[in-house]
Amino acid sequence: MTKIRYSLGVDLGGTSIKIGIVSESGKIKKRLTLETHAEAGPEAVVQQIKKGIHKILKNNDRPIEGIGIGSPGLVTSKKGIVHNPPNFPGWDVLPLGNIIKKEFKTNVFVENDANAAAVGELIFGAGQGFDDYVMITLGTGVGGGIVFNKKLFKGSTGAAGEIGHLKIKSDGIKCKCGGTGCLEAYTGINYLIKIVSERLKNNQSLLNEWVNSGEHNLTPKLIHEAALKGDEFALGIINEVGFNVGSGLSSVVNVLDITNIIIGGGVAGFGKFLFDPLTKTLRENVMATMRERICVKPAKLKNNAGIKGASGLVFYKM
Ligand SMILES: [Zn+2]
Numbered sequence: 001m002t003k004i005r006y007s008l009g010v011d012l013g014g015t016s017i018k019i020g021i022v023s024e025s026g027k028i029k030k031r032l033t034l035e036t037h038a039e040a041g042p043e044a045v046v047q048q049i050k051k052g053i054h055k056i057l058k059n060n061d062r063p064i065e066g067i068g069i070g071s072p073g074l075v076t077s078k079k080g081i082v083h084n085p086p087n088f089p090g091w092d093v094l095p096l097g098n099i100i101k102k103e104f105k106t107n108v109f110v111e112n113d114a115n116a117a118a119v120g121e122l123i124f125g126a127g128q129g130f131d132d133y134v135m136i137t138l139g140t141g142v143g144g145g146i147v148f149n150k151k152l153f154k155g156s157t158g159a160a161g162e163i164g165h166l167k168i169k170s171d172g173i174k175c176k177c178g179g180t181g182c183l184e185a186y187t188g189i190n191y192l193i194k195i196v197s198e199r200l201k202n203n204q205s206l207l208n209e210w211v212n213s214g215e216h217n218l219t220p221k222l223i224h225e226a227a228l229k230g231d232e233f234a235l236g237i238i239n240e241v242g243f244n245v246g247s248g249l250s251s252v253v254n255v256l257d258i259t260n261i262i263i264g265g266g267v268a269g270f271g272k273f274l275f276d277p278l279t280k281t282l283r284e285n286v287m288a289t290m291r292e293r294i295c296v297k298p299a300k301l302k303n304n305a306g307i308k309g310a311s312g313l314v315f316y317k318m
Helices: 042-057 096-104 113-123 189-200 205-214 220-228 234-258 266-270 272-285 305-317
Strands: 006-012 016-023 028-035 065-072 073-078 079-082 093-095 107-112 133-138 142-148 151-153 260-265 295-298
Touching: 006 042, 006 113, 006 260, 006 305, 016 042, 016 079, 016 305, 028 042, 042 096, 065 096, 065 113, 065 266, 065 305, 073 093, 073 107, 079 096, 093 096, 093 220, 096 107, 107 113, 107 151, 107 305, 113 133, 113 142, 113 151, 113 305, 133 234, 142 234, 189 205, 189 220, 189 234, 189 266, 205 220, 205 234, 220 234, 234 260, 234 266, 234 272, 260 272, 272 295
Parallel strands: 006 065, 065 107, 133 260, 260 295
Antiparallel strands: 006 016, 016 028, 073 079, 079 093, 133 142, 142 151
């Protein structure tokens, strides 16, 4: 009987740390969630990560081949150095990979969370059939990962794939990265909700009724529900997101000549309402030779994509 391989994945987020033991076929065998305590500083976060890993490894009879960590912020070098993750006060620069390796004496691989998501799709998901693709994660942040010849393309310092900070408008909205007019400043969930609430003041929409009733918060899911009921305002918003993401991605495709696109993250839940204008815009704005080859797919890993992507790093690297 062939032995099943396992790895441990850590999905480090601003509010929670999700940890799981995952088989090489992508099944989560054991999982737990802890609070991040990001506000208490990097030491506290590291303690939480260690605590969670110790806890999940206790009484675990599945030998793991290594630990993969998906982290916000830029991740450089083999030491797994994490730079300034957004929403982690006082973090600056920390060799997270080495710290965890010292504690658990196993292989540890750290990647930026968007890159980990791209690797997750490569190992377990929608990227399995592709040699090359660009993955974009539309969540609170807008992250990107580039896979070329079945390998993650990281650039010279490991920071490649920051698709969220492609400039899609001149003199546009100020983005938290310091730039203006970034794709993330229009499609990142917090920015998007802010734009939508502002516009709702002067527009008729089911969303006004639902939100004003006090029973609902304005979320991408609520916008999708309104769109499903044919709400023109909601449909217009999603169409615009599709146009913006498609415009940004067309620049990426033109530069890289990679025509397979995988879309993940909460905003991808807009489904067909998003994918149709996105694909149309993409086709209209790429070079003619690439047009017919454009293939846009939703990410396959939905819930637990973070844990699976992180654990996938181990299978990918080993
Ligand atoms: Zn930006």
